[in-house]
Amino acid sequence: MQPESLLVGGVRVRVVRLSDAERLSAAYQRNREHLAPWEPRRNEDFFTVAGQTASIESKLALFIAGSDVPWVLLDAGRIIGVMTLSGIVRGPFLSAHVGYWVDKEYNGQGVGSAAVAYAVGVARTELGLHRLQAATLPHNAASQKILKRSDFEEIGLAPAYLKIAGAWQDHILYQRVLF
Secondary structure, three states: OOOOEEEEOOEEEEEOOHHHHHHHHHHHHHOHHHHOOOOOOOOHHHHOHHHHHHHHHHHHHHHHHOOOEEEEEEEOOEEEEEEEEEEEEOOOOOEEEEEEEEOHHHOOOOHHHHHHHHHHHHHHHHOOOOEEEEEEOOOOHHHHHHHHHOOOEEEEEEEEEEEEOOEEEEEEEEEEEOO
16 A cells, blocks of 8 residues: 555545544544534544544554554645545455545545545555445435445445444445456
8 A cells, every 4th residue: 555645636545643643633523523423422532632542553453454444534734534444354255344534624525535436446456355335324415425426336225234323323335346
């Protein structure tokens, strides 16, 4: 994987670093209300530098193990989003799940679409994966547009799929077959 790659405009992507904890904490604090309807409920520690340090350590352990790729999206050194390939499975499945969020100030500027396109490229060419999956809440039209723009196809509804905003919620499942 490239140490850092340009996505769109001045936005870059790279694997998260332990030194990102303070900037990641600031990004989550800045976007706390924006992300609340789309993410699991977080305890207060999650939003602190110490909480992000622990989270990054966990993500980097999974990265080293080969099961996840945790990226940050940056604009002029400021973290403006997160994207992860998670649950990477080898063998006959060759699949992973892609998840992402973009800072509220950057919505509608093509950052999410560029990030997903980047993840698709890495999954196909560098990781040799056959398939990517993503899931969105039924009312998350913005994320669904990004996935459709990136040639993901809807494959079904998963009832009570994830506990988001404190409740088990249905999700629309998407996939993209890469080869």
